[in-house]
Amino acid sequence: MSILVLFFVGSAVGVTTVLFGFGGGFVTVPIILFVDAARGPDALRIAIATSALVMLVNAVVATSATRRSILAHLRRRRSLFALLALGGAVGGVGALFVPDVVPRWGFVAYIGITVVDLLLRPGFLPRSGVTRRPKKAPDGRPLTDGWGIPIGGVASFLGVGGSVMTVPMMRRSGMDMSLATSLANPLTVAIAVPAMLVASVFGSSVASSPGLVGTVDVVSALALLAGAIPVIVLLRRRPPRIPDAVHSWAYLALLVVAATAVAVTG
Template structure:
């Protein structure tokens, strides 16, 4: 029964990866927190580490299936990708030793603050100025210097970088499909080193069946089995969704993820 639930949730993870660029972080953290609730306070730590595995695979597959003209916007942004990777490793290592309450409520507060910002401040759900144009050429709206803090915070909480990168690109004029597509390679850049740290540095994570380092591999693989077919299919045949509805769905998913982790806590 649990396997079926994880496969169904994996389907939702695939949708989140393609439509919102999450790579799965905002879905997998709440779900694995529930699955591993028997670990007590360590559940959210294991969930954050396990989400890195799901994010890496989903983000890489989604990136491989993304149109080249979209990915060209990241050409020459090696410094940004490098800083994301450094931040991802640092955040994941810090998360291995952080108190569980800090990880859990940090996740909830992070999501809550983001939702308020997206709803109240113009530029995400509604244009900041009339007649906003899409990002031209290879622009992304992401300053290189932000790579380090984005990578660190994202890996520390296990949420992936899209919650920062997608709003920044939206406010620079990117439509949701472009922002979500570019969020996948950016997420992969920070999630790969975060995953390596999670596998090698147990830190305060418990010793339990099914864990490799701090990663619940069995749950992560089940989620991937449900998500990967969706990622491949929808990247090849993306659905056409009105931009306002697309952006609204992003906010709704953030609310659901934060509420789940808060309730489980």
């Protein structure tokens, strides 16, 4: 796949980062799997690590361009961020040493389960004639601290990105899609930093070949980011107005596309 194609794919990743909170994980993993298919069993580990770098940079850019009034919803959530980071580190280590079939089909299975859950369990997809009213978790927060480690661990182990878990949870707390997806970006930063560090520092003992730093495909990551960052900045400055129902159904459709792409690539 040429650098130019990766650039345009990166532009699409920029759109998903802003509109759906996906910092690149669920899009980047299938793409890098295809790009690095010739590397054999290491391709999935490379895809997950490269995804962590793309997610991190995109999420940082998106977060820095988000209004402070929105980010205020995560004020005084240091414990949650710390536990997300811990989970991200644990999941990143696990992804290095398990057979590639585990995270590959785990990715497909997890997204499949998520899609079924979003379709069947109320709270994510809007129902006609029903006005969403904010609900709170037992401690008064949509995302309790205790979810930090499992969210961070699953996100970094499978490369799905934390937003696959955090957006539905915040959505069910009563948030509209625009707010939930905006808050997913700073939460993704907490997961992606340790996951990327683990892949960069320890990945070379698992997969080592030209173009890799640890298990990160740097050239592909830079091409994706070159396409994504301008789009993120533009859409954050001029956010499109999308009806909440359309927004939530589009989120669901993209999950299906991502799971299908990884299954076919496998």
